Amino acid sequence: MKTALLFPPQWYPSQPYLALPTLKAHLESRGHEVDQFDLNIECYDIFLSREYLERCVEIIRRRHADPSRSIEDQEVRSIYNDILSDSAFLESVLNEVEDAKNVLRDENRFFQFDIYSKAYTNLKIAMQLISYAHHPSRVDLDSFFMQGNPEENLSGILSATEDKIRNPFLLMFDEYLTPKIPWDDYGVVGVSIIHIGQVIPGLTLVRQLRQRYPHLHIVIGGSVFNRHADLLDDKQELFKQFFHSLIVSEGEQPLDQLLCHLKENKPLKTVPNLIYLEGDQVIRNPKSEALPYDQLVCPTFDQLPLEKYLMPYPVLPYMSSRGCYWGKCTFCTHSFIYDSHYRKENEARVAEELDHLSKKYKTKYFTFSDEAISPNAFNRMSAEILKRGVDMRALGMLKFESSEKESPELFDDIYRAGFLMLFFGLESANDRILSIIDKGCDQETERAVLRHSSEAGIWNHLYLFFGFPTEERSEAEDTIQFTIENSEVESGIIHSVGQSIFALEKDSAIYHNPAKFKIDRIIQDPERDMAIVFDYEINTGMPREEVMDVYENFNSVIEKHFPSRQIWNYLSREHFLLYLDHYGKEEILNMASTGVAP
Structure with a gap:
């Protein structure tokens, strides 16, 4: 019995996601026959084609001509007029989309920034055209959004996965992607859904498969449904119409056991971490402890179309640890799928696997997907990479610890090992906010560590947000001033910044203990019972409108103090x-x- 592992749209088109290569490698080491399909990149290849865009123009033409226009169609009537009346511009979009894809795959043109930026803009315009064909939905180069967030409740999911007007993936799967795979060759289909933008596309796919190929056992995994596991008791329709079972937490051992049980026609009650339907009752099997790292195997990217990703060279994801060694940040939920269980790989084996992957797939580029690599692990890993002579260029995530642990010598070794870019979760530069976030550092530490990293030659990218519960305007200004003082045109130890607004997520420490953070009420909307981000009421700190004002004004700070924004703002982190x-x-x-742009 063969297994097909699927990664559905809509995600970034620049590299494979690590879940499928990791699962395939483990399952094959256990004797299972497994194929993997990145339907996300296959979808982009079709979306960004003249033939598909011509279909979108015809959809727009029909919607524009329909006398019984919906309210949504009336809202964009003027835009439809502009699209259909400017035939020269429309023809240029259709003519240039294929070449725009190829620019991002061409090592010569990719590095000519004026050519790159034009191609990237053309791809964004093409995605806008697709979005207008399915208005009010929005398809972009990283996600998919439907009006009303239908993924947040069962009725919305049932409706959205059959909505031929607003859901472009019905046509995509029906006519383009599903026919490419010989489903009769498989007995099990595993689907990884790791982002909200994949929920409707992924469930659209499995609903089609469930209807057309009743012999398949469809199992879902990934972080999104892992966080829905506690609210499935009245969601029997998900098991009846979409998938047969759901795996929570890490998938290697449970999926191996599920395949064995299905092959031997055994009851599913002893498969760990499995949720499934028995009669009309949702059954949750007990969890097992995740496998230790020495029982995991190196991921395999075989069968993935590396030439189709929008990159001139393969850039491979890699993990040297699972979970977060710190695990205390009160807003964070990244370790939830790992049951907050941190463990890491032996650093010598990390270097060995990087060397193997580099040679096998003919690339030196890697993105480390670790939640954060500890200073000690970074130290040992860099030493092993240098000792083995691995030719690598990579980026990774580092937490602020201390200027002693994160010393100039450490960053020198990190840079020599091939790490050109590090991502830091600054979040805030106000010591009180850092304390209630439980970051384990202060502003002085942030400044010292950034200086050490920058002086080693590393590009420092910061993540920060505004509006943490109880944050006052003056405290947000501390973060802004810190960014200015250390910006590209000042001390030069911060090179790029990504800002956001605080979001209260399910399963975070704040969610479970709102009173500690002065939150009066988390708004539990019964019409959004599958939501992951929640609104809340609070009377301390900046009101929402003021937070938005701070956030929007910060854009001008970045433009003024980071001239290189004209470059890095166009480029994904892999690019x-x-x-x-x-x-x-x-x-x-x-x-x-x-x-003078490159």
Whole structure:
């Protein structure tokens, strides 16, 4: 009995996601026959084609001509007029979309920024055209959104997965992707859903498969439904119409056991971490402890169409640890799927696997997917990479610890090992906010560590947010001032920034103990019982409108103090990694400051 592992749209088109390669490698080591399909990149390849865009134009034409227009169609009538009346512009979009894809795959044109930025803009315009064909839904180069967030309740899911007007994936799967796979060859289909933007596309796919191929056992995994596991008792329709079972937490051992049980026609009650329907009752099997790292195997990217990703070279994801070694940040839920269980790989084996993957797939580019790599692990890993002579260029995530642990010598070794870019969760530069977030650091530490990293030659990217519960305007200003003082045009130890607004997520420490953070009430809307992000009421700190004002004004701060934004704002992190390797940090900064783009 063969198994097909699927990664559905809509996610980034620049590299494979790590879940399928990891599961395939483990299952094959256990004797199972497994194929993997990245339907996300296959979908992009079709979306970004003249033939598909022509179909979208015809959809727009029909919706525009329909005398019984819906309210949504009336809202975009003027835009439909503009699209259909400007035939020259429309023809340029149709003519240039294929070449725009190829620019991002061409190592010569990719590094000519004026050509790259034009191609990227053309791809964004193409995605907008697709979005207008399915208005009011929005399809972008990283996600998919439907009006009303139908993924947040069962009735919305049932409706959205049959909505031929607003859901482009019905046509995509029906006519383009599903016919490509010989489903009769498989007995089990596993689908990984790791992002909200994949919920409706992924469930659209499995609903079609469930209807057309009743012999398949469909199992869902990934972080989204892992967080829904506690509210499935009255969601029997999900098991009846979409999937047969659901695996929570890490999937290697449970999926191996599920395949064995199905092959031997055994009852499912002893498969760990499994949720399934028995009669009309949702059954939750007990969890087992996740496998230790020495029982996991190196991921395999075989069968994935590496040439189709929008990159001139393969950029492979890799993990040297699971969970977060810190695990205390009160807003964070990243370790939830790992049951907050941190463990890491032996650093010598990390270097061995990186060397193997680099040679097998002919690339030196890696993105580390670890929640955060500890300073000690980074130290040992860098030493092993250097000792083995692995030719690698990579990016990774590091937490602020202390200027002693994160010393200049550590960053020198990290840089020499091939890490060109590090991501730091700054969150805030106000010591009180850092304390209630439980970041385990202060502003002085943040500044010292960033200086050490920058002086080693590493590009520092910061994540920060505004509006943490109880945050006052003056405290947000501390973060803004810290960013300015250390920006590209000042001390130069911060090179790029990504800002957001605080979101209260299910399963975070704040969610479970709102009173501790002065939250008066978390709004539990019965019409959004599958929501992951929640609204809340609070009378302390900045009101929502003021938070939005701070956030929007911060954009002008970035534009003024980070000239290189004109470059990195266009580039995904994987693309920017390649630019850093090609040009170097100083050259990118120089070109941006002089107004001469690479």
